[in-house]
Amino acid sequence: MHSSAGSTVWYIPDGYIPEDSSGKLAxxxxxxxxxxxxxxxxxxxxIFFEDRDPIDGIYVTVPGRRxxxxxxxxxxxxxxxxxxxxxxxxxxxxxxPVIVQYSRLDSTQAENALMSTMAFPINQT
Amino acid sequence: MHSSAGSTVWYIPDGYIPEDSSGKLAxxxxxxxxxxxxxxxxxxxxIFFEDRDPIDGIYVTVPGRRxxxxxxxxxxxxxxxxxxxxxxxxxxxxxxPVIVQYSRLDSTQAENALMSTMAFPINQT
Amino acid sequence: MHSSAGSTVWYIPDGYIPEDSSGKLAxxxxxxxxxxxxxxxxxxxxIFFEDRDPIDGIYVTVPGRRxxxxxxxxxxxxxxxxxxxxxxxxxxxxxxPVIVQYSRLDSTQAENALMSTMAFPINQT
Amino acid sequence: MHSSAGSTVWYIPDGYIPEDSSGKLAxxxxxxxxxxxxxxxxxxxxIFFEDRDPIDGIYVTVPGRRxxxxxxxxxxxxxxxxxxxxxxxxxxxxxxPVIVQYSRLDSTQAENALMSTMAFPINQT
Numbered sequence: 001m002h003s004s005a006g007s008t009v010w011y012i013p014d015g016y017i018p019e020d021s022s023g024k025l026a027x028x029x030x031x032x033x034x035x036x037x038x039x040x041x042x043x044x045x046x047i048f049f050e051d052r053d054p055i056d057g058i059y060v061t062v063p064g065r066r067x068x069x070x071x072x073x074x075x076x077x078x079x080x081x082x083x084x085x086x087x088x089x090x091x092x093x094x095x096x097p098v099i100v101q102y103s104r105l106d107s108t109q110a111e112n113a114l115m116s117t118m119a120f121p122i123n124q125t
Numbered sequence: 126m127h128s129s130a131g132s133t134v135w136y137i138p139d140g141y142i143p144e145d146s147s148g149k150l151a152x153x154x155x156x157x158x159x160x161x162x163x164x165x166x167x168x169x170x171x172i173f174f175e176d177r178d179p180i181d182g183i184y185v186t187v188p189g190r191r192x193x194x195x196x197x198x199x200x201x202x203x204x205x206x207x208x209x210x211x212x213x214x215x216x217x218x219x220x221x222p223v224i225v226q227y228s229r230l231d232s233t234q235a236e237n238a239l240m241s242t243m244a245f246p247i248n249q250t
Numbered sequence: 251m252h253s254s255a256g257s258t259v260w261y262i263p264d265g266y267i268p269e270d271s272s273g274k275l276a277x278x279x280x281x282x283x284x285x286x287x288x289x290x291x292x293x294x295x296x297i298f299f300e301d302r303d304p305i306d307g308i309y310v311t312v313p314g315r316r317x318x319x320x321x322x323x324x325x326x327x328x329x330x331x332x333x334x335x336x337x338x339x340x341x342x343x344x345x346x347p348v349i350v351q352y353s354r355l356d357s358t359q360a361e362n363a364l365m366s367t368m369a370f371p372i373n374q375t
Numbered sequence: 376m377h378s379s380a381g382s383t384v385w386y387i388p389d390g391y392i393p394e395d396s397s398g399k400l401a402x403x404x405x406x407x408x409x410x411x412x413x414x415x416x417x418x419x420x421x422i423f424f425e426d427r428d429p430i431d432g433i434y435v436t437v438p439g440r441r442x443x444x445x446x447x448x449x450x451x452x453x454x455x456x457x458x459x460x461x462x463x464x465x466x467x468x469x470x471x472p473v474i475v476q477y478s479r480l481d482s483t484q485a486e487n488a489l490m491s492t493m494a495f496p497i498n499q500t
Contacts, residue, residue: 005372006261011131013157013192013226014241020149023359024270032263034298034339048159048192067263067298067339089159089192089224099339099370101263104239109148111236111361111486114354116264118370120224120243122130136381138407138442138476139491145399173409173442214409214442214474229489234398236361236486245474245493247380255497256386273484274395282388284423284464317388317423317464349464349495351388361486364479366389368495 002065004037006099007121012090015047017073019085020108027107029072031090031119034099035062041096045075047082048089055080062098092119127190129162131224132246137215140172142198144210145233152232154197156215156244159224160187166221170200172207173214180205187223217244252315254287256349257371262340265297267323269335270358277357279322281340281369284349285312291346295325297332298339305330312348342369377440379412381474382496387465390422392448394460395483402482404447406465406494409474410437416471420450422457423464430455437473467494 018027035041045058057077062068072082072090082088092100100119105112143152160166170183182202187193197207197215207213217225225244230237268277285291295308307327312318322332322340332338342350350369355362393402410416420433432452437443447457447465457463467475475494480487 005259006370009130011159011161011224013159013224014155014194014228015192016194025358030264030337032337032339034261034263034341036261036298036341048161048190050192050194054190065298065304067265067300067337069264069266069300069337087155087157087192087194089157091159091161099261099263101367101370103264103365104241105363106237106239108150109236111359112356112363113230113237113239113488114356114363114365115228115239115241116354116365116367117226117241117243117492118367120131120226120246121370134380136409136411136474138409138474139405139444139478140442141444173411173440175442175444179440212405212407212442212444214407216409216411229491231487231489233400234486238363238480238487238489240478240489240491242367242476242491242493245381245476245496255384256495275483280389280462282462282464284386284388284466286386286423286466315423315429317390317425317462319389319391319425319462349386349388351492351495353389353490355488361484362481362488364481364488364490366479366490366492368492371495 002038004097006097007124008094008097009122010092010100010119012102012119015088015090017084018106018108023107025107029104030069032069032101033062034067035064038064040064041094041098043092043094046091050087127163129222131222132249133219133222134247135217135225135244137227137244140213140215142209143231143233148232150232154229155194157194157226158187159192160189163189165189166219166223168217168219171216175212252288254347256347257374258344258347259372260342260350260369262352262369265338265340267334268356268358273357275357279354280319282319282351283312284317288314290314291344291348293342293344296341300337377413379472381472382498383469383472384497385467385475385494387477387494390463390465392459393481393483398482400482404479405444407444407476408437409442413439415439416469416473418467418469421466425462
């Protein structure tokens, strides 16, 4: 039985899905969640914008002892998705402690650009 | 009613606005601020240099439940702006806890380069 | 006699070994471990996946007052290695506190893309 | 009178000065130090390697209310400098709390690659 580690609330202020892709790889963002514990975790995503109310009610299960690398373009609450080319921010809350890292690949130009950072944790355990 | 999260003081030592742009995207930096709480936050920016006194008195409002992705080239206290091509550093102090991430896109060459990091928090709540 | 610093458990959710390389440099990831203390540290790596059980039992010695920049493609428990082109995550546990940073060079296209972040620490001392 | 903020000990495990440069910008690393307080801080750099004893006794002054963006290739204790093309790690200790960020520009290929992360703090105040 492995215990969970990390935090239950994480923030990523700089969300942005590039509009354009070229070269061999598509522009995308990944929210990478690691559940080091034995029990499954339920993560809820809330999406913040500059000029409208947040989208919430987006749920992703991260099984115990597994990682999920989640493309932000795949996130949906059933009716809404994250628009491309718009600045936004991400809150992840989890039923159990997890670790969250954010990465973006931008292939607007043929050659790629990469960035990555740990999300910012609240309620660390 | 959502409570605020994060810190009220954040630092970014490596500020730099590239002088040149080429290709499809312009070189720029973004200071991305997320206010997860319901009340509006007032953020003050102080800009530090290598060889002169800081610039302060730069204010930006971040409404409740909103994010702002602020281009550093847009920051002004009414009389001064951040010069391009000069190493500098950023302090953000906020009236309420927020989360701050810093990103830079460098398009000096036609292909893009990206970097990002969470700002460094003081007074975390 | 120098004392050790950092943490004994670190996490990196976004592991990925690019399949392709071009240009002058090969695509790779590095897990960079710094042991600031005088005594040797033994680090164990556990590799998490999206759809299978973790690989563990991968050991690397980091001598006292030394750094090791470890290519993830070199990690093995004697029978298994990390497959390329597959999302995964990394746990590093160490017998003594160390500091861990993760970096990736992607040369899928001829020009390079770089990303780096500190790993996420648990049990900081 | 402004008080200092940050930490007095910082670590950067992934140090590396690229051997090659091309295009408009030279490959380099910067250790960016911000001294938000009114009093001058004295920073000492210690350089760790994979297969030899550390170099220490490298001192840099960071004046009060100033930032210094220090190229690692400029660091010297009077007799030694950091060799290019060799994996190494950095410890920064400061007489007063400061904030430290690390960035690398790699122009091995004509197009640039960038990475950045906050250094890892010990003894935060």
